[in-house]
Amino acid sequence: MRREILATVKLSIPIIIAQLGVILMGVTDNLMVGRFLGAVPLGASGLATSLTFLVSSIGFGGLGIVSSLISQAKGQNNTPEIGNLFRAGLNVGILLGILLGIVGIGLGLSLDFFGQTPEVTRLAKPVIYILSVSILPLLIFVAARQLADGLSYTKVAMFVTVSALFFNALINWVLIKGIWIFPKMGLNGAALGTLISRVYMAIVILIYIFRSKYFKTYLHFPNQNITPLIKRIIKLTIPVGFQFFFEVAAFSLAVVLIGWLGESQLAAHQIAINLASTTYMMATGIAAAGAIRVGQAWGQNNLPKVKQAGTAAFVIVTAFMGVCCITFLTANDFLVSLYLKDNLAVTSIASTLVIYAGFFQLSDGIQATGLGTLRGLTDVNVPTGITLVAYWVIALPLSYILAFTFKMDVEGVWIALSAGLTFSALFLTIRFYWLIDKMPSNIKKTAIMH
Numbered sequence: 001m002r003r004e005i006l007a008t009v010k011l012s013i014p015i016i017i018a019q020l021g022v023i024l025m026g027v028t029d030n031l032m033v034g035r036f037l038g039a040v041p042l043g044a045s046g047l048a049t050s051l052t053f054l055v056s057s058i059g060f061g062g063l064g065i066v067s068s069l070i071s072q073a074k075g076q077n078n079t080p081e082i083g084n085l086f087r088a089g090l091n092v093g094i095l096l097g098i099l100l101g102i103v104g105i106g107l108g109l110s111l112d113f114f115g116q117t118p119e120v121t122r123l124a125k126p127v128i129y130i131l132s133v134s135i136l137p138l139l140i141f142v143a144a145r146q147l148a149d150g151l152s153y154t155k156v157a158m159f160v161t162v163s164a165l166f167f168n169a170l171i172n173w174v175l176i177k178g179i180w181i182f183p184k185m186g187l188n189g190a191a192l193g194t195l196i197s198r199v200y201m202a203i204v205i206l207i208y209i210f211r212s213k214y215f216k217t218y219l220h221f222p223n224q225n226i227t228p229l230i231k232r233i234i235k236l237t238i239p240v241g242f243q244f245f246f247e248v249a250a251f252s253l254a255v256v257l258i259g260w261l262g263e264s265q266l267a268a269h270q271i272a273i274n275l276a277s278t279t280y281m282m283a284t285g286i287a288a289a290g291a292i293r294v295g296q297a298w299g300q301n302n303l304p305k306v307k308q309a310g311t312a313a314f315v316i317v318t319a320f321m322g323v324c325c326i327t328f329l330t331a332n333d334f335l336v337s338l339y340l341k342d343n344l345a346v347t348s349i350a351s352t353l354v355i356y357a358g359f360f361q362l363s364d365g366i367q368a369t370g371l372g373t374l375r376g377l378t379d380v381n382v383p384t385g386i387t388l389v390a391y392w393v394i395a396l397p398l399s400y401i402l403a404f405t406f407k408m409d410v411e412g413v414w415i416a417l418s419a420g421l422t423f424s425a426l427f428l429t430i431r432f433y434w435l436i437d438k439m440p441s442n443i444k445k446t447a448i449m450h
Contacts, residue, residue, distance in 0.1 A: 004305075004312040008289050012316065014154035016285030018145070020278065021161025025168045025197060026053070027274050029190040031339060032172050039267040039343050041187045044123035046270030047116065047255055048191070052131040054245070054252040055104045059096035059139040061244025062237035063089060063146060064288060068295040068375050069233070070150025075299020083218040086147040088229035092237060093143025097136030104132030116259045120266070123187055130191035137195075137202040144205045152292060153214060160205045168197035239380040243371055243387045250391035250420060254399055254413050261403065264345045265410040271339045271346070272353035272414075276364070279324040283365035286317045287372025294376025307436045310373040314366065314429065321365035328358030349410060356414040363421040370428025379435060386427045395420025 026049050033045045053060075066089040073081040108128035111121055141160070148156040173179065175189025185192065209215050251273065258269045290313025297305035328335070332354035336347050367390075374383050395417050402412025 001308060001312065004293070004308045005315060008286070008293055008309065008312045008316055011152055011154060011292060012286045012289030014158035015149065015288045016282045018154070018157035018161045019281040019285040019288070021158070021165045022281065024165055024278065025194055027278060028165065028169050029172060029194060030270060030274055032169075032176055033187060033190055037176070037186060039340065039346055040119055040263055041123055042270060042339075043259070043263055043266040044120045045127060045187060045190065046266065046273075047120060047259065048124040048127035048131060050252040050255045050273075051107055052104050052128055052135070054248045055100050055107060055132070056135045056138060057244040057248040058238075058241035059093065059100055059135070060142055060241075061248075062096070062239075062241025063093055063139065063142045064291070065236045065240045065375060065378070065380070066092075066143065066146035066233060067150035067288065068291050068378060069236075070146060071152070071292045071295035071376070072299035072378075074151060075296040079217060080224070082147070082151070083220065084224060084226050084229055085150075085233075086144075086218060088226045088233050089143045089146050090140070091226070091230050092233050093139040094136070096237075097139035100139070101132045101135045104135060105129055108132065114256050114259070116256070117263060120259065120263065126188050127191040130188065130195055134195040134198045137198040140202040141198065141205055144202070144209060147209060147215065147218065148205075149288065149292060150295075151215075151218075152296075154289075156205065156208055156212075160201055160208070163204070164197045164201045167200055168193050171196055236378060236380055239384040240375060243380075243384050246384075246387040246391045247424075250395045250399075250417065253396060254417060257399055257403060258410050258413055261410055264343075265349060267340075267343075267346045268349035268353055269410055269413075271336055271350040272357050274339075275328070275335055275354060276357040276360075279321065279361060280364050280368065283317050283321060283368045284372070286313055286320065286365070287369040289313065289372075290369055291372040291376040294373050298377055303436070303439055306377070307433075309376070310432055310436070313369050313373055317365040317369045318362065321361040324365075325358045325361040328354050328361065332358070352411065353414055356411065356418065360414075360418040360421050363418065363425040367421055367425035367428055370425060370432060373432050374428065374435075377432075377435065379431070382431060383428060386431065387424055390420040390424035390427075394423055 029049070030042060030045055033042050066085060070082050070085050073085060108125050111125055111128065114121070116124070145157040148154065171193035172190050175185045175193055177184060210219065255266070255269065259266045290310060293309035293313070294306055297309050332351045335354055336350040339350070340347055371383055398416035398419060399413040402408045402416050403410065406412060408415070
């Protein structure tokens, strides 16, 4: 077990850094918007980012199944299949990028129906349009990185996202404030910086993959029809994507509910959820590593190794999120001060919400890892049902009841979200070990697809 834990940690660190780089672009945007423009633009930025991430989550989360399929093919030493999966994944990424971008633009056009304050709505609309366009390059990047991640060569995405993070911060500074020949664009400048950075990420990772000797073996594509593979990936991507969608939707719609409570609550929530999203994305890096290790063991037809790989991922994420929990509980005021210092109404609420965020760290990390380990087995349908119940039957209705019926304000929303996360963590973990225990010792190399 110790060897498996060390292997998973080694594999997960570059993925964590890459995942962190993606989410830190949004954090950077909000930090700079909060510092340069104030609380109301910060709330508008949070609303736009949440809603567009909600739309893109279907592709962002769903395409992760490709790395699991590639890791299974690697376990089977099936080189041609790996190359075909890469091609098919890129096709699916482009298709989803176009479709989800159109959905995002439609969401911006209907923003008036979300019941936000007029100023927040006015500021958020153009940001949503720009971020919707950026979904296409984002999903091209995500699709391309699946080849590297699935082959356990996870440093590629790490280097690309880290460089893009600094690139994004520079562009934000230039476009928000208006430096040299560039106009002062304010909030729209931050959104445009995200778009430019995502285009950069897509271009750089594709250049690296097609020029690297490491991937050369997998890029000699036979004249094979990949339409069946595209259909298979779509069939798996949709339920996996909706696993992410149900969670992101619950948190995004919670933003809408909190917007009804007031602008201070909305800005405070945005600070706390930015912090929680950062640790969550790091947990998804551990989950992705677990999915890859489980997938390789599954491809090798090695049941004990499948169980060991999954258990190692759960142990690592529990330890990591435990540290995050302690950090949130003890340094909440300092963390909030990184965003705002001169608005007592917002900072006092945010400091309390960060404490709630600390309490649900363990549940958040374990449920993410549960989804990852099950994804390694290509078990997608039952986990989708679990997430549907957790967030749409428990978290969202309870959010409204606690916030408005029991007058618990924004704290009620966070308690409800914690309840949904805990339900998901419990039943996804049970699902993984139940599947392992019911498998015969001579497991077959086929998708579970329950």
